[in-house]
Amino acid sequence: MSSATYSVSGMTCGHCVGSVKSEVGKIAGVTAVDVDLATGKVTVTGNEPVEEALVRDAVEEAGYELVTA
Template sequence: MTTTEYQVTGMTCGHCEMSIREEVAEVAGVDDIQVSHQTGRLVVSGADAIDDEAVLAAVAEAGYSAVRV
C-alpha cells in the first residue's frame, strides 16, 4: 500500500471535503481517501503508486489547490 499526503488550501467545511473526495476518487489506483478541512490534509492510498499530477488536477477540479508534503 502506497500512501501520499497533500496540504490543501481553501477548505473551510465538510462540503469542501466531500467535493475533494469525489474528484480524487476518480483518479486511477486510489483505494482510500482521508481529507480534513480542520488540518488541511489530504491523504490518498492505493495498492500502487498514485500519479501526483492526477491527484493535484483532481483537487484543482474541485476548486482548491494542493501541494505534496
C-alpha cells in the first residue's frame, strides 16, 4: 500500500471535498481519498504509488489547484 499527501487550494465546503474525492477516486489504482477541508490536505492511497501528474489532473478537473510544496 502507498499513500501520498498533497495540498489543494480553493476548496471551501463539503461539496468541494466531494468533487475532489470523486475525481481523484476515478484514477486507476486509487483505493482511498481522504480530504481535510480545514487544511486542504488530500491523501491519496493506492496499492501502488499513484503518479502525481494524474492526481494533479484530477484535482484540476474538479476545479481546484494542487499546490506545489
